Amino acid sequence: MYEAAIVALAQLATLQTLLALVAGVVVGLVVGILPGLGGTAGLALLLPIVFGMEPSSALAMMIGLLAVTTTSDTFPSVLMGIPGTSGSQATVLDGFPMAKKGEGTRALSIAFVSSLFGGIFGAFVLSFAVVFATPIILQIGFGEQLMLVVLALSMVGILTGANLWKGLAACSLGLLLGALGSAPLSGVQRAAFGTEYLLDPLPLVIVGLAMFATPEIVDLLRRQSTISETGRLERTGWAKGFSDWAKNWWLSLRCSMIGSLIGALPGLGGSVVDWIAYGHAVQTTKNRESYGTGDPRGVVAPESANNAKEGGALVPTLLLGIPGSGSMAILLGGLILIGIEPGKDMIDNNMDKVYLMIWSIAAANIVGAGICFFLAPQIARITTIKYTLIAPFMIGLIFFAAFQATRNWGDLIALLLLSVLGIYMKRFGWSRPALLIGFVLSTRVEASVYQTVTLYGITFIERPIVQVLIALTVLSIALAVFFKQKSSEPVTVDGPHSHLRLMPQWIFVSGVIALAIYVFQDALKFNSLTGMYPLVASVSTLVFLVPVVLMMAFRRAPSGFFFDAELKSVREGGRSAEFYIGMLVVMLLFSGIVGFVLGIATFIALFLYRGAHVLWWKAMLGGVGFILFLGIISDQLTLRYPTGLLQNYLSLPWPLQ
């Protein structure tokens, strides 16, 4: 084992392999920064190159790419409030408020140190796990997986926001959104609104963008001239960020453990790692008021965990040949293409290749974090640029990101519709993290409850690991209750919690009820394999809404149940949220005529000209620039953007299709 590690280090230390590693890191950083693209897209990009390459270099390149996407994805999460990959959704919660306070560099610095630490910790875990982890992983059966999901739900239950009932309803709404489209147990299409798009469930990336990115963009457009409220960037962010991490090294270590463990065990999947780490951070601190307003701990936790996850996810991939995540599935494909077959055989005969991967993870994390540190001061300046100049590109970028989900017109429409939901959830004080967590776990909840009950009945609780997990769940709930959060905002008649002017909230709640009823009546058509889950999800949504509706109907005084951000302050003549929603609708309709590329470019040019008042030729340049960006990406990734009516009659040259 020791020998193999040395042999592997020698393999990595050749110029050719190192160059391949750095090339992989650079591609990984780029796809990490671009929202919607992550390890999966990046590896897809490498597959044709990797085929026919020398195996060590190919390995270093692929691992180098995978290891750093969750390092650079912090840029959009922190600086723009747009999750760069689904692994850094939770980073937005505290990272973005820090950027708004002018502490963008400090937040980035915390994130990169945490990422680096987490990444190396993941490699460290992997180096031991390859020797003894197989029997442990094989102990995690359906019952254990179910309890892992329950534990995860209890850990993130703390993120329900100020009002418990609205938080629970939001979580149920997430579970309900997970019920739309093809049923995982039967393959039968349910609650699909008659569209082919919902042959599959809604893509996570779209729900994530709609919950965080669009509401933030609209909000910023209405409120502020730059992302940083002061319009400046503090200079000493670097050192501060590092000392923030050093103060929280113990949290960083715990979250790295959580990350690598969840990555390695079957049942939860990588996209929930950041939320669990964030929930854990909130859960284990007494004074929680500062979370969500730019608390450094809220950055340390998810960023340590999401890089540590990669090392963990390699454990089942290498030991059993069973991919631990979506990007691991494609890595497995890449490994087979270059003639390496993970599994028992590889552990027995190719240990040097395993150690090459471990070294590569560690080296890639160092190189990746280094490059990010180097670039950050420049990139962080984006927070001091007039926001109307950035916004149209952000909008273009999130629609581009959404389109990566299934590369279908439906992606763009789904993003628009869910964004409307996200915008009003923000306005009416509904927890968007709660919805997202419900959504992320929905498929796991549905499958693992059914599988456990079918196979074991209630006897699954006799299994020892299940009992440990039950104890942890109880502890987690106890922690949540023990450190109960106090409501921060005063409940007054002239504040957002007012009982007056409830009509907008009535309309929103009615919309949610209508969706739940639609899913409910649709579920009645099916057998239990298809219909049971949507039935339970819709009924629980409705049940959690009962107190909300009762309060709205009968309470005649301000209450924590009521919230409307529009009542907070008198606005100084900005546009309404509805104006911006209308703008997006028009943009999509226009794209339906001329295709996405021309549609979004026209939108950008017009927005820059009318909204940001730049000179007409500069505005045009902005639009053309975005066309070029889309064109280059489509060329590299073999994409075909959604076409409009125009393309039915005219075949346009690259990059205008």
Add this chain to the structure above:
Amino acid sequence: MLSGLKKLIVGAAAALALSAPNTGLADEFTLEGQTVTWIVGFSEGGGTDRLTRLLQAKLGDHLPGKPNVIVLNKPGGGSVIASNDFHENAPNDGTMLIMASTSSLLPVILGSEVARYNPNEWVAVTGFARGATMYAISDDLGLGHEDMMADYEALKSANIRFGTETPLSAELLDFVSMEMLGVDARYIFGLASKDAEAAFQRGEMNVNTDNVRSYLKDYGDDPKVNPVWSYGVIDENGNLQRDPDLPDTPTFPEFYEAVKGEAPSGTPYEMQKALMNAKVMLSKAVMLPPGTPDNIRQVYIDAMKKVTSDPEIVAALPREIGSMPLNFGDETQQAMATGTSIDPKVREWAAGFLKERFNTTLKN
């Protein structure tokens, strides 16, 4: 107004096509300077995608004019969305082809309404056969693999646990086969093949199905895990033969005959054969859009023959599909016809079986 314009354009194009001299085409057909798009209805990294990318690297070199060949992944609905689009919109001028797989054929076999395509109208280039087997943890089920009759009795009384994705997935072949034998199993759904495989490794499941090549890689030298039967391979005379990679394992019909005393027949067996054809003989298939002219079809068949005899590809293919012979052109088209043109009576039986066994219907 718009549709009028469209008609006009289509009409003009048709007139142009008619006036072009047909005879000269075969010699002049070239893809020089063009881009050939190879559609994959699944995400990157899966089996279908890997095989396509493996072949893509060489295909351009063997097509006239050496066009640029790109792979376009269009995941969704187990390739149904990509297949619908391909059937309705793909240009049949040799610039677009699709890599179909068993899951592209399944909705058609079962007559599901989401599939608006008929792969029989597609023009076949190459089919990749890949052996399939059902294997088990022998001790758990009391299987000795010596005497088929004894194994059969053991199977009938065993507590079989079998994890699969949905009642309508490619494992329907295994369900129907077990139904024919009167063997009952507990089916656990919601498990993608990697999850079912993981559950089998944990021993929570004791029966699993996979392609022969993966079986051999994962369990070939594990004495505890052994194949119960294979689904065999159809030779050029149309007869079922044992899987070349599992020469000691009986095929399903062999097993059936040994334990039931007669060769399988009747409606369920028709269904079983169609599903076997789709799963084994057309595990993957390179297809051109409906109405592709013969000369273009021939160009592609020739090119694929050259690609699949390239030494690099020959060395890599067994990793992806095992060692079964490939089929080309008419042979592939014939397999497609056998696999997908189902007698309404057989389909009716399948619908009844799904309804009775899994309470699942094909139409809402």
